[in-house]
Amino acid sequence: MKILLLEDDLILNEIIQEHLMEMNNSVTSVFTGDEAQDIIYSKTFDLMLLDVNVPNINGFELLEDLRKNGIKTPAIFLTSAHLLEDIEKGFKSGCDDYIKKPFELKELDLRIENIKRLHNISSSNSIEISNKIYLNKDTLTINKDAKTIHIAQKESEVLEYLIKNRNKSVSIEELSINVWAYEEAPIASTIRTYIKNLRKILGEDSIINIRGVGYRFNS
Template structure:
């Protein structure tokens, strides 16, 4: 499953250029054109990264990210903006961004910055994570492969796997899993979580995911 990016950019030509380029690189890009639309989309979907222009209608990119961070959403974010003062740079990082790139920029440079941030989500800094001798996970493309053959996961199984890979050998309590895997307006289900765990164990091996009764789960990564 492709990494999903939100692109907030009110310049239609630039929005199309950036989205076309990133889709050619294997990303899924959702384009929005004003701050209110961005907020709605962020709450409706789960993005791997936010690309935010600053001077956009209704709500600035700065205000969008402030609101997102106030809701305890830690989705990585990059500001893409024509603002070039040190004050703007300082404000961008104080809002909680992970990176800040000034226009005009090279698409390749933006791609490198995006890939670098997506790798940072994982304790393993390599793009390709070896789960077992045969099973690998690509932290950029979100592809799980067994002996080179892609294994299809549904969205919640993918999110659960990413959460485990980001926190190997760590107890993840049920509430933390529910908050990460389920959207804010979805009702989580104990039975559904057990089903997703069961499906991942079939792929990765029973011993990779340990159930700690009434507490949560731990992913064993050697």
């Protein structure tokens, strides 16, 4: 998994980062809210771990801003803010889970595993698309019927996002925001071309076109 860690305590940041990397995750750690904001708008992540009381932009404000701008990356707050109103504020800002400090690293592992299950996030670079059909994110290939089919980087990322949001409607704007992550946004016809190519490989019924709404991966 690609994880963004926002934690301003130097020692705790290092402990969490080392632990997550030992679990074969790729971790980008930052110490301030504005650092986190800049990097989230320039790169894509599978999960965000956010402290609340950090310099410049606190975690609640950061996540609320991200959600308003269409960033749907799952987020877990790691915080010493224990009051019920803090927890309520955290969930209202758009978090998926809330862990009170101090916590055991095993608890963090369990919460992350639950997020992976809920959001269809794979730990490996091979994602099951359907029965005996797999996407390999490293080699940019789809393995189907004993054949290996090469696809473009962005086709892979579009397909991965649709799989993570399987059976949900995803608009072109949402794909643009979450896959391109504030790179130069593609025109709508470019995304439609990627979808068309993927449907040729996976079958017309694999990705449903919902008129006026967007697309839905049909598991």
